[in-house]
Amino acid sequence: MELKPIIAVKDLHFSYHKHTVLEGVxxxxxxxxxxxxxxxxxxxxxxxxxxMLGLMHADHGDIxxxxxxxxxxxxxxxAEHIAYIPQYHNVPFNYTVMEMVMMGRVGKLxxxxxxxxxxxxxxxxxxxxxxIEDLSSRPFGQLSGGQKQMVLLARALTQEVDTFIxxxxxxxxDYGNQIRLLGLxxxxxxxxxxxxxxxxxxDHALMVxxxxxxxxxxxxxxxxxxxxxxxxxxxxxVYGINADLVSHNSHTWCIPSFAKGIQ
Amino acid sequence: xxxxKTFRTLSAxxxxxxxxxxxSLLWGQYPIDFDTFMGYVNFKLFGGAGNDTYTxxxxxILQIRLPRILLxxxxxxxxxxxxxxxxAMFVNPxxxxxxxxxxxxxxxxxxxGMLISEQWYIVQAMAFIFGFVAVGxxxxxxxxxxxxxxxxMLVLGGVISGSLFTALLSIVKYVADPYSTLPxxxxxxxxxxTMADLSGVLYVSIPMILSILGMIALSKYFxxxxxxxxxxxALGVNVTLIRLGAIILATLASxxxxxxxxxxxxxxxxxxxxxxxxxxPSHRMLIPLSAVVGxxxxxxxxxxxxxxFSVEIPLGIITSLIGIPIFIIVLKNARAAWN
Numbered sequence: 001m002e003l004k005p006i007i008a009v010k011d012l013h014f015s016y017h018k019h020t021v022l023e024g025v026x027x028x029x030x031x032x033x034x035x036x037x038x039x040x041x042x043x044x045x046x047x048x049x050x051x052m053l054g055l056m057h058a059d060h061g062d063i064x065x066x067x068x069x070x071x072x073x074x075x076x077x078x079a080e081h082i083a084y085i086p087q088y089h090n091v092p093f094n095y096t097v098m099e100m101v102m103m104g105r106v107g108k109l110x111x112x113x114x115x116x117x118x119x120x121x122x123x124x125x126x127x128x129x130x131x132i133e134d135l136s137s138r139p140f141g142q143l144s145g146g147q148k149q150m151v152l153l154a155r156a157l158t159q160e161v162d163t164f165i166x167x168x169x170x171x172x173x174d175y176g177n178q179i180r181l182l183g184l185x186x187x188x189x190x191x192x193x194x195x196x197x198x199x200x201x202x203d204h205a206l207m208v209x210x211x212x213x214x215x216x217x218x219x220x221x222x223x224x225x226x227x228x229x230x231x232x233x234x235x236x237x238v239y240g241i242n243a244d245l246v247s248h249n250s251h252t253w254c255i256p257s258f259a260k261g262i263q
Numbered sequence: 264x265x266x267x268k269t270f271r272t273l274s275a276x277x278x279x280x281x282x283x284x285x286x287s288l289l290w291g292q293y294p295i296d297f298d299t300f301m302g303y304v305n306f307k308l309f310g311g312a313g314n315d316t317y318t319x320x321x322x323x324i325l326q327i328r329l330p331r332i333l334l335x336x337x338x339x340x341x342x343x344x345x346x347x348x349x350x351a352m353f354v355n356p357x358x359x360x361x362x363x364x365x366x367x368x369x370x371x372x373x374x375x376g377m378l379i380s381e382q383w384y385i386v387q388a389m390a391f392i393f394g395f396v397a398v399g400x401x402x403x404x405x406x407x408x409x410x411x412x413x414x415x416m417l418v419l420g421g422v423i424s425g426s427l428f429t430a431l432l433s434i435v436k437y438v439a440d441p442y443s444t445l446p447x448x449x450x451x452x453x454x455x456x457t458m459a460d461l462s463g464v465l466y467v468s469i470p471m472i473l474s475i476l477g478m479i480a481l482s483k484y485f486x487x488x489x490x491x492x493x494x495x496x497a498l499g500v501n502v503t504l505i506r507l508g509a510i511i512l513a514t515l516a517s518x519x520x521x522x523x524x525x526x527x528x529x530x531x532x533x534x535x536x537x538x539x540x541x542x543x544p545s546h547r548m549l550i551p552l553s554a555v556v557g558x559x560x561x562x563x564x565x566x567x568x569x570x571x572f573s574v575e576i577p578l579g580i581i582t583s584l585i586g587i588p589i590f591i592i593v594l595k596n597a598r599a600a601w602n
Binding site (some may be wrong): 038074075076077082083086091093094099103104108114159182 | 356
């Protein structure tokens with residue numbers, strides 16, 4: 001029997017200023033999966049995750065979260081099921097790491113309630129799990145890109161949800177931090193957390209995914225196991241470049257060839 | 264900054280405010296010594312044999328100094344808290360309470376009130392009404408240009424609304440009687456607490472205190488609003504409701520400050536800066552501490568205004584003259600509190 005998905009996207013259509021961004025998208029996310037969403041710039045990945053988070057509304061189609069469509073949830077209720085981890089960014093005010101992580105608790109508090117000792121304990125525990133407890137009193141703005149991304153992941157953990165949606169999590173990180181972050185995602189997935197992450201890197205999708213979904217021009221063109229989906233023809237179709245796929249130590253790697261012209 | 268340290272800072276600021284309030288009650292053109300003051304307080308609280316001095320103190324303290332001190336506290340707190348709230352909402356540390364045109368609107372309303380009536384309550388009512396009308400115009404323009412509730416469009420709406428009401432204010436000044444009404448308008452626009460009377464201050468204190476308390480209640484959401492709408496929503500915040508609530512509360516507090524004291528600049532801009540520098544940017548402490556330090560700042564500025572020279576200098580001029588050098592001094596360090 002097929003397990004019921006946590007999130008199910010059905011026949012989703014979305015246009016922006018008469019420009020079609022998504023056209024008949026179907027996607028499901030099951031408990032414990034790490035799904036990588038691949039596609040070129042402007043293919044609709046970010047729009048799709050924004051719709052899944054209830055940050056925008058679709059023109060047509062439904063997004064089911066558990067037993068209700070996303071339109072029937074408030075932002076507070078969505079935040080009780082899904083945590084969003086944006087690309088690391090600068091914030092206008094220089095909050096400490098602890099203050100940033102504690103923001104993951106605010107959605108759970110009553111209108112007049114202040115964060116309790118328990119809330120602070122949960123935030124400490126999240127920092128501990130990510131291994132950045134020592135950063136807790138550091139100003140967020142003074143951290144490296146990798147550290148900022150870890151803090152945003154710790155903030156997601158303080159929401160006490162088990163589904164994470166990440167928008168290009170390794171974007172802007174140096175190579176070492178990219179690999180460290182992917183390792184952390186892989187580790188958390190073994191603890192039962194579910195991830196949907198957009199990425200520009202087929203290699204990363206091959207490294208850390210139980211499933212890969214490929215988008216092109218607002219449609220999903222492939223959805224399946226990483227080794228089945230990431231093929232030389234897919235890379236050519238989506239990115240317009242040639243690449244070889246080689247196996248090493250039972251792992252597949254993508255080796256691209258140089259190409260001319262920027263798309 | 265840890266919570267213990269922050270609460271200590273807040274307690275210390277409240278202690279300074281209380282001390283400054285007592286000193287301001289004693290200090291003036293007719294100085295009152297502490298023993299006489301305590302005797303008077305004892306007499307007012309527990310009764311006993313009165314004397315001529317106490318009758319004089321009734322006049323000096325209850326009729327003149329106390330309303331003015333209470334008003335300085337309320338206006339300083341309102342402007343500083345409104346400034347901090349707007350800075351969080353518009354994700355910009357350089358925003359002041361006038362961002363949505365409330366000060367320009369209230370100034371126009373008051374000037375129009377002076378033009379059409381000599382009744383002070385009409386002037387105050389007009390200032391209050393047009394403060395809200397100006398913000399309403401800003402919000403309307405912001406939502407007309409685009410369907411999205413973008414803060415940039417709202418700021419643009421505020422710029423347009425502010426300019427509109429500044430132009431309307433100029434028309435009122437142009438047609439006002441240059442020998443009576445115009446000087447009254449100009450003097451009032453410079454800001455002053457001289458019109459304070461105890462019953463008026465007590466009436467206005469209720470909505471002012473409620474709006475400050477409302478903004479303190481919203482303060483935990485301000486941290487999230489400053490991350491941007493999408494992130495705040497994804498963290499479970501009803502951004503539209505919180506922003507609307509904060510706009511209404513900040514407009515109420517700042518338009519009432521114009522109603523009672525005219526145009527007083529700089530408080531809403533520099534106080535949140537100084538607080539951020541001292542305790543960090545977290546709004547849960549920034550907002551209440553801004554209230555207390557804003558009150559201290561305006562109480563000090565008013566003391567300078569009434570005690571330094573033989574002629575009282577309008578408060579708005581004093582806050583600018585004190586505020587600008589403070590701003591220059593703190594700017595270098597305050598920069599560290601925002602990116």
